[in-house]
Amino acid sequence: MKCNIKQLTIFLENKAGELSVLTHILSKNGISIKSILLADSTDFGLVRTIVDNPEKAKTVLEDEGFSVRFTDVFGVKIEDVVGSFDKAVSALSEAGINILYTYSFYEASTGIFIFSVDKDRFNDAIAALQAKNIEIVQAKHFYE
């Protein structure tokens, strides 16, 4: 099972309208955004997004002058009940894995949490979660 999801990280200057330039390029090229997270500082922001066609998205964004990078992340399926997110985070914590950032989105009554961890602990993280019977989302889930 392949669980590496290719997240796009895109550099944005902090100025009005920058995000819409980016979303417009994706929409014009028929690329669907599955999830998006904005991290910002005073001068600039980083957009982290999961789309249905990351390779194409990177190409069209770079063509328009955006600075883009792929980062491997993974997704965890979580039931909409109290304690389920805690269970996933605890599994990683017990395995000594540092979560760099996490964000989520919902499909029907299931939530998917996206995690970014240190690159060299990626496989350990997957193993730790699977050992607790936590379902990892297959990468192909997002792609056509």
Added chain:
Amino acid sequence: MTFSKNESLCRDELQAWQLKHLKETLLRVYHLVPFYKKKFDEHGVLPQDVKSLEDLAKLPFTKKKDLRDNYPFGMFSVDMDQIVRIHSSSGTTGKPTVVGYTEHDMDIWAEVMGRAFTMGGVTCQDIMQNSHGYGLFTGGLGFHNAAERMKIAVIPSSTGFTSRQLLLLKDFGATVLTATPSFALHMAEVAKAEGYDIAKDFKLRVGFFGAEPTSEGLKNEIAHIWGIDYHEIYGLSEIIGPGVACNCKHSNLLHIHEDHFYPEIINPETGEVLPEGTRGELVITTLTKQGLPIIRYRTGDITSLTRIPCRCGRTIGRIESIVGRSDDMLLINGVNVFPSQIEHVLSKQEGITLNYQIIADKKGYLDKLEIDIELDEHLISDDVSYLGSLKKNLEHALLNNLYINVEVKLVAPKSLQRSEGKAVRVVDKRPK
């Protein structure tokens, strides 16, 4: 009243003095500085070929690059046991330019500064607050040493810490202020904001300002706000530091102490010497210096020269307040900055491109330098704090190398304005 008789010699006497000292200087550099021997030989000219002041035009120019190439002490004409002071300015490619003074050079420096103070009517009765930066730059210590020699009470307040400066200015009752023009305006602004009554609270009556190109309007504004006589001091470390020229009360033109610093005005393109009254690049030959004598030094400053005697009685020549530069040097709060120095610092940092834009602007009365840098097309990190530290690292490196505070802004690839495919390197938004 003049400080020394050399300021008002008749032209023949002055020229005789200049020629005698020029000949001595040429012999000194030819025999003691291998750089000059090599350069004169390559040019096929010997010191004895210079028989008149006009013959100086036969000699090659010296450039800032020559000082760097001979870093640190290769241009000195004395051994270190004779040197009593070393100053330095930031370098273009990491290496600074270095200047050294003998005891005799310090005397000359104090003398030309003493002439400037005398032009402003300053005596040993005065208290001088010296708000020029102390340290490797010649500004702070140049004023300090000369004022002490004249028995003027000096307050070495240096630059910055504006509120404290104002407190000292009021409580110690300084009558003379020395600073960059922009800092003098900044001080006035802060004084108003802090509720000082400038006319009542301070005793200033004269100020010496320099190290920045300054319009007549701005000079009048500073004179008016502080209620002082404004004197402009011109200088550069390669020649001696502040004190190369200064205006008296009768003229806006600056008396250039040509018995020590022989001026020529040249066409910066062709190197040809231009007649009096024509604007061009100022070239200076030191006539009396020992530590670092310098022949036909290209200052890069654009001005004109006149030898019409001044109403004050001085006969030495006068130059206009500097009107511009013949190169791309920027002056940021009195500090020289070349775009190539910035590029050198940027070139050592991973994750950015060398597509950058230097934006000089004013924040209040002070100069502010911002550098917009395009990120690498392929973002090298997914981490906000990494980009934050990239910005901090660059600002730190620029402060360390150029001695100035720069605000770095990371921008998207290909976002900077371009002209015929090339990024526009310098945008100077400061009012002229």
